[in-house]
Amino acid sequence: MTSTVSAPAATTESPARGLVCRACGAEYPLVAQHACYECFGPLEVAYDSAALARVTRAQIEAGPQNIWRYAGLLPAGQDPATRVTLDPGLTPLVSAPGLAARLGITAPLWVKDDSANPTHSFKDRVVSVALTAARGLGFTRYACASTGNLANSVAAHAARAGVPSIVFIPHDLEPGKIITTAVYGGELVAIQGSYDDVNRLCGELVETDEFEDTAFVNVNVRPFYAEGSKTLGYEVAEQLGWRIPAQVVIPMASGELLTKVDKAFSELVEIGLVDAPAGGWTVFGAQSAGCNPIATALQGGTDEIVPVKPTGIAKSLNIGDPAAGAYAIEAVKRTGGWMDYADDDEIRDGIRLLAETTGVFAETAGGTTVAVLKKLVESGKLDPAKETVVLNTGEGLKTLDAVAELVGPTHTIKPSLRGAREAGLLG
Numbered sequence: 001m002t003s004t005v006s007a008p009a010a011t012t013e014s015p016a017r018g019l020v021c022r023a024c025g026a027e028y029p030l031v032a033q034h035a036c037y038e039c040f041g042p043l044e045v046a047y048d049s050a051a052l053a054r055v056t057r058a059q060i061e062a063g064p065q066n067i068w069r070y071a072g073l074l075p076a077g078q079d080p081a082t083r084v085t086l087d088p089g090l091t092p093l094v095s096a097p098g099l100a101a102r103l104g105i106t107a108p109l110w111v112k113d114d115s116a117n118p119t120h121s122f123k124d125r126v127v128s129v130a131l132t133a134a135r136g137l138g139f140t141r142y143a144c145a146s147t148g149n150l151a152n153s154v155a156a157h158a159a160r161a162g163v164p165s166i167v168f169i170p171h172d173l174e175p176g177k178i179i180t181t182a183v184y185g186g187e188l189v190a191i192q193g194s195y196d197d198v199n200r201l202c203g204e205l206v207e208t209d210e211f212e213d214t215a216f217v218n219v220n221v222r223p224f225y226a227e228g229s230k231t232l233g234y235e236v237a238e239q240l241g242w243r244i245p246a247q248v249v250i251p252m253a254s255g256e257l258l259t260k261v262d263k264a265f266s267e268l269v270e271i272g273l274v275d276a277p278a279g280g281w282t283v284f285g286a287q288s289a290g291c292n293p294i295a296t297a298l299q300g301g302t303d304e305i306v307p308v309k310p311t312g313i314a315k316s317l318n319i320g321d322p323a324a325g326a327y328a329i330e331a332v333k334r335t336g337g338w339m340d341y342a343d344d345d346e347i348r349d350g351i352r353l354l355a356e357t358t359g360v361f362a363e364t365a366g367g368t369t370v371a372v373l374k375k376l377v378e379s380g381k382l383d384p385a386k387e388t389v390v391l392n393t394g395e396g397l398k399t400l401d402a403v404a405e406l407v408g409p410t411h412t413i414k415p416s417l418r419g420a421r422e423a424g425l426l427g
């Protein structure tokens with residue numbers, strides 16, 4: 001940790017004061033519970049606003065070069081000794097003038113490249129916060145229901161902490177997601193069903209005596225897990241010099257990430273760490289055509305999400321029954337944004353366009369987001385004259401199959417000058 005003369009020491013107390021129902025407002029203590037007993041609505045962490053307001057820019061800037069610099073705004077992990085973490089975060093915010101030019105965007109365009117996290121997706125953020133909270137709540141085994149990236153991250157965090165893990169995935173994930181989970185040595189259960197089947201089963205397992213000691217990061221400790229996504233929003237603002245961009249394009253599976261980036265911006269304004277941009281900020285959501293229940297609902301003018309059976313190459317986004325979908329729609333509508341979706345060919349084009357213009361190789365989720373950014377510009381929903389940040393949440397090396405047949409050597413030659421000449425590489 002670097003130190004400055006002016007930053008008063010950050011407190012080791014959590015600013016969280018309880019859990020609150022997102023639907024009816026009922027309040028609960030900070031325990032491993034994710035649904036409201038009154039109305040079955042999802043719970044989220046509520047904070048003591050005075051405690052949040054004590055956090056200063058100087059304190060954050062003097063903190064570690066990872067998500068824990070925002071510990072004063074998170075529910076757990078204020079004391080470094082209590083953390084279960086790979087220290088993710090402070091990933092690059094890449095200026096993308098080449099991509100902007102290709103899309104007709106005239107204002108600054110940025111790619112927040114979360115493939116630079118320890119297990120190469122933004123999920124390290126949510127897992128670090130969830131498992132730190134889980135450890136404090138006394139859990140001794142770590143688990144999740146995953147579309148791939150979460151599996152990588154839970155298995156790696158458990159390995160680093162020396163705690164057993166059991167990770168549940170759909171059996172038909174990309175090899176690049178299965179291998180990069182299995183290598184960490186925990187239990188890995190492939191289920192003959194979709195992610196939604198996996199999630200349902202985990203919801204049943206968590207109620208059994210055998211799993212009483214187990215924290216499922218996105219089931220029983222979900223309220224803490226979800227808060228980890230706020231750090232993406234905080235970082236974007238800090239890296240822009242404590243400014244919130246006018247527009248952000250965000251991939252959606254459950255829709256949670258989108259709601260938490262929006263929440264992060266709101267908190268920063270509320271506690272006076274940044275001024276809201278003139279005209280506020282606008283959030284946009286990206287899905288694939290093979291799994292677009294949130295975007296379809298918004299485009300149809302409703303927040304009633306009709307679950308779908310997902311298909312298509314953007315497997316990390318394939319949640320057919322998205323838990324935070326209605327809240328994502330609320331955030332997009334409130335900020336004047338829009339949602340759209342891209343088909344598999346458009347996703348492949350998105351991966352290549354991003355790679356060719358920025359040097360960032362995204363997985364299918366990032367390809368989806370770039371493809372949707374392009375559509376939003378073309379449809380006039382996104383203002384090309386306003387500063388925009390697009391989130392790349394995962395790593396292209398994990399989904400190589402998506403582009404394997406589209407790219408390769410441009411020349412194959414014999415190892416001689418003659419070979420080079422024959423291929424047209426020499427005069």
Ligand SMILES: Cc1ncc(COP(=O)(O)O)c(C=O)c1O
Nearest residue numbers: 253254255256257316365393394
């Ligand atoms: C790479 C990637 N991006 C985005 C998401 C979407 O996250 P959320 O479920 O919070 O909408 C996921 C979820 O698994 C993911 O793996």
Ligand SMILES: [Zn+2]
Nearest residue numbers: 021024036039
């Ligand atoms: Zn409720």
